[in-house]
Amino acid sequence: MPRGTLEVVLISAKGLEDNDFLSSIDPYVILTYRAQEHKSNVQEGAGSNPQWNETFLFTVSDSTSELNLKIMEKDNYNNDDNIGEVTIPLEAVFEEGRLPESVYKLVKDEEYCGEIKVVLTFTPERNEEQGYNEEEESGGWKESASEF
Numbered sequence: 001m002p003r004g005t006l007e008v009v010l011i012s013a014k015g016l017e018d019n020d021f022l023s024s025i026d027p028y029v030i031l032t033y034r035a036q037e038h039k040s041n042v043q044e045g046a047g048s049n050p051q052w053n054e055t056f057l058f059t060v061s062d063s064t065s066e067l068n069l070k071i072m073e074k075d076n077y078n079n080d081d082n083i084g085e086v087t088i089p090l091e092a093v094f095e096e097g098r099l100p101e102s103v104y105k106l107v108k109d110e111e112y113c114g115e116i117k118v119v120l121t122f123t124p125e126r127n128e129e130q131g132y133n134e135e136e137e138s139g140g141w142k143e144s145a146s147e148f
Contacts, residue, residue: 002094004124006033006058006067010040011101013071015114016048016083024048026074027083029116033058033067042074048114060122065090069116071106084113093120 010029018025024047029040036058043050058067070085084106093099099120106114 001063002060002122002124004060004122006060006090006093007121007123008056008058008067009119009121010052010054010056010069011117011119012049012051012053013106013114013116014049016050016071016106017113018048025083027071028074030070030072031056031058031067032070033060034062034064044074060094065094067120069104069118071114071116082108084108086116088118088120090120090122093122097122 008031010031013027013029016025016027024045026042026044027046027050028042029052031038031040038056038058040052040054040056043052067088067090068085069088071083073081073083075081085108086104086106088104101117101119103115103117105112106116
């Protein structure tokens with residue numbers, strides 16, 4: 001069971017359907033890992049090829065092995081629209097530690113609707129990686145606590 005930090009660098013998207021009638025779409029991304037959720041900045045007027053270059057951190061503490069990315073269009077008058085999404089399996093990044101810049105296909109209603117580019121890095125918890133004893137790292141707090 002992996003424990004540590006998952007870093008997601010959201011780079012860009014391309015080929016998004018620009019369905020705004022009077023202007024270019026204003027896309028943003030909702031990134032979800034288990035109950036943890038982050039939201040990117042809205043790229044106002046970016047149209048079908050937005051650039052983000054934003055970094056997000058997730059705490060990994062169990063065997064959940066999927067990251068969901070959902071691209072939304074900010075809509076000032078109605079509810080925001082879902083442009084497309086992808087579920088990225090994380091087993092490879094847990095094993096390798098880092099996946100280079102990769103492109104994933106976005107899907108909506110089982111149809112291709114663009115691509116999203118991300119870099120994934122997993123940093124294991126230090127005590128799991130180096131095998132140190134937590135009690136030793138605490139500076140002997142158990143002995144000093146028993147004196148009171």
